[in-house]
Amino acid sequence: MFAPSPQVTHYKQYPPNTSKVYSYFECRERRTDPTKNRKVKYDKTVFYGLQYILNKYLKGKVVTPEKIQEAKEVYREHFQDDVFNEKGWTYILEKYNGHLPIEIKAVPEGSVIPRGNVLFTVESTDPECYWLTNWVETILVQVWYPITVATNSREQKKILAKYLMETSGNLEGLAYKLHDFGYRGVSSQETAGIGASAHLVNFKGTDTVAGIGVIKKYYGTKDPVPGFSVPAAEHSTITAWGKDHEKDAFEHIIKQFPNVPVSIVSDSYDIYNACEKIWGEDLRSLIVTRSANAPLVVRPDSGNPLDTVLKVLEILGKKFQPVENSKGFKVLPPYIRVIQGDGVDINTLQEIVEGMKQHKWSIENISFGSGGALLQKLTRDLLNCSFKCSYVVTNGLGVNVFKDPVADPNKRSKKGRLSLHRTPSGDFVTLEEGKGDLEEYGVVSSIPTVAHRHFCAHQCFLLLKQINKFCQHCFFSHFHIFCFPLLLLFLSFPPFANLFFYSPPGPAAHSLSEREDCEDVHI
Numbered sequence: 001m002f003a004p005s006p007q008v009t010h011y012k013q014y015p016p017n018t019s020k021v022y023s024y025f026e027c028r029e030r031r032t033d034p035t036k037n038r039k040v041k042y043d044k045t046v047f048y049g050l051q052y053i054l055n056k057y058l059k060g061k062v063v064t065p066e067k068i069q070e071a072k073e074v075y076r077e078h079f080q081d082d083v084f085n086e087k088g089w090t091y092i093l094e095k096y097n098g099h100l101p102i103e104i105k106a107v108p109e110g111s112v113i114p115r116g117n118v119l120f121t122v123e124s125t126d127p128e129c130y131w132l133t134n135w136v137e138t139i140l141v142q143v144w145y146p147i148t149v150a151t152n153s154r155e156q157k158k159i160l161a162k163y164l165m166e167t168s169g170n171l172e173g174l175a176y177k178l179h180d181f182g183y184r185g186v187s188s189q190e191t192a193g194i195g196a197s198a199h200l201v202n203f204k205g206t207d208t209v210a211g212i213g214v215i216k217k218y219y220g221t222k223d224p225v226p227g228f229s230v231p232a233a234e235h236s237t238i239t240a241w242g243k244d245h246e247k248d249a250f251e252h253i254i255k256q257f258p259n260v261p262v263s264i265v266s267d268s269y270d271i272y273n274a275c276e277k278i279w280g281e282d283l284r285s286l287i288v289t290r291s292a293n294a295p296l297v298v299r300p301d302s303g304n305p306l307d308t309v310l311k312v313l314e315i316l317g318k319k320f321q322p323v324e325n326s327k328g329f330k331v332l333p334p335y336i337r338v339i340q341g342d343g344v345d346i347n348t349l350q351e352i353v354e355g356m357k358q359h360k361w362s363i364e365n366i367s368f369g370s371g372g373a374l375l376q377k378l379t380r381d382l383l384n385c386s387f388k389c390s391y392v393v394t395n396g397l398g399v400n401v402f403k404d405p406v407a408d409p410n411k412r413s414k415k416g417r418l419s420l421h422r423t424p425s426g427d428f429v430t431l432e433e434g435k436g437d438l439e440e441y442g443v444v445s446s447i448p449t450v451a452h453r454h455f456c457a458h459q460c461f462l463l464l465k466q467i468n469k470f471c472q473h474c475f476f477s478h479f480h481i482f483c484f485p486l487l488l489l490f491l492s493f494p495p496f497a498n499l500f501f502y503s504p505p506g507p508a509a510h511s512l513s514e515r516e517d518c519e520d521v522h523i
Helices: 050-058 065-079 086-096 137-141 144-168 189-199 210-218 235-239 243-256 271-282 284-288 305-319 346-358 485-492 494-500 509-514
Strands: 018-027 044-046 102-106 112-114 118-124 178-180 262-265 296-299 336-340 366-370 385-394 397-400 419-422 428-431 451-455 460-464 479-482
Touching: 018 137, 044 144, 050 102, 050 137, 050 210, 065 086, 118 137, 118 419, 137 385, 144 178, 144 189, 144 346, 144 385, 178 189, 189 210, 235 243, 235 262, 243 262, 243 271, 243 284, 271 284, 271 296, 271 305, 305 336, 305 346, 346 366
Parallel strands: 178 366, 262 296, 296 336, 336 366, 451 479
Antiparallel strands: 018 118, 018 385, 044 112, 102 118, 102 479, 385 397, 419 428, 451 460
16 A cells, blocks of 8 residues: 555546556756756756665565455545455456566666656556556655665765865765764664665765665675774763763773774863863873774764864864875874764755865865765755656557646656657757657667566566667666566576676666766766
8 A cells, every 4th residue: 555545546537448657757857047046956866766666665476365455444444435446456466466567667776867857667568557557656756765865965975076186186085975874863764774775875984774784685785785884982972971081981982992993972061172182182192093094083063063173173283283285285194083973964064175175174184974964854856856647548549648837837747658868979868759769869879777677477576787788779777567477488598698688786876986976977
């Protein structure tokens, strides 16, 4: 029952003799007033998260007699009427053994696609189940969340890359510059896993270990683990010692972890006294003996983020002599660094790194932690994620359909069957109304695609990652939830399977963090 109330009755609302409904998902291009200056435009999106939804919710035998009976009873009470499509669901159960006869075509996960382009399409493969396309809309549209997290995370990576390059001349350590602090700030365990995995498309630092489990189970990774962290103090491990023993707490913790980086929150009472007196004098001898691979990471956690960071750097710079790098910016000794984890979002991040640059501090000195702003303070409207019907077949006749609200041109939807292409110039274009072979766009460059296929026979689920390189014209891949026993038999024979399909290691999306492009990162 992963559909909202209205969709339960939609099978009764389509035109008589409808045999196909075809819909698509996009992050609509937002046409804004040119006089309004937005800090972050989000012109491109990172497509990520569909594979998780397909595996968790649509794979295998989705429909059972028990589920049909439960839905029938719930909806009867909910609507006070017998409106549930029991006949349609029973048909799927009996003909397909509960597997959903739908086809989904999608761009490869990890792709960076400009707003306003189709990202995936959905259609039923059985005329009797035309209504199924938009029944699964809600569960599929929930991909907005990982897309938005990954996109927002990538925009912050671009900011960090820009300032790191400007203030140091290299991108060393970029993958660890934005750490996920969002575990306790999200709405659920599942949200934590999905959101954290989306952040790990771009970075390698996380405290939200649920994301590691999601990646391992649903994607795979070439590394033993896709995310890393360090020992870190919290206020309870400091205040438990009492205010008069803050130095003892610091000393105890730093001695516990001599060979790895250790992050110690230092604002339980007075962040500036902690930096100047405790770290800078009382425990200085312990700090200067630490290696570059095991620095003390001082964490302020209150006050105005920019002001606090600058003052902390100023104090530490007086106690631990910085050097000037090749770009003319100050860098603290490698045994001490700072992490700012309070009040960090994409806007304050920009303000802090710009402020550091103006005060001649290199971004090498700092990393950031972001919690609610990274995983929770996001909505579907940020990227205008939408799912719309664009083509139907009624009385055997295909019809291109669309919406075009007079009050909001931004909500105009696309028409007909869609395909996404890359032009010779490298731009992306979505072709509407089934015009995927228009010669005016020339020969589309070879683009690898992801193929997700599910076959009912033996309940075998094959995630076939890429279509043959000769498929030049369409950027889409295919996901079939259908019965093709003969094709399965054909593809299960190794020579043919290897000829037509190439299945690389799983973490296609999660190699994004390996790239150091500060502008565009394509997988």
